[in-house]
Amino acid sequence: MSITQGTSVRGTRVGQLIATVVTLPAALFVYIIGSLTPMACDSCNGAEAKRFTRSFDTAFTLLQVGLLTSLALLLASWGLPQTEKTAARRAVFAVLAPSTVMFSFLLFTGIVPTPN
Numbered sequence: 345m346s347i348t349q350g351t352s353v354r355g356t357r358v359g360q361l362i363a364t365v366v367t368l369p370a371a372l373f374v375y376i377i378g379s380l381t382p383m384a385c386d387s388c389n390g391a392e393a394k395r396f397t398r399s400f401d402t403a404f405t406l407l408q409v410g411l412l413t414s415l416a417l418l419l420a421s422w423g424l425p426q427t428e429k430t431a432a433r434r435a436v437f438a439v440l441a442p443s444t445v446m447f448s449f450l451l452f453t454g455i456v457p458t459p460n
Contacts (some may be wrong), residue, residue: 410448
């Protein structure tokens, strides 16, 4: 029996399920870490505080955009029809969702300076 283009394929939601189980807790953890980061510069004052605040504001905005992007990729992987034609696209979206969380966190930590 062969599967024709556009027919439904069973058992192909495993990738999306794994991506969901990894992405959602990781995104929550990264968001909490990002939200607590300003406490690292509580003792900063003057120019150092201004520099930290300016870089943090930019980095936190990028982190939020990255986390929303990962959520959109996850929703896209679940929202595509469960057919053979879209199987590759669903798999790519499922892999990109947790990867985007990690990339966003690395970008965030790269932008925010460590206070002295």
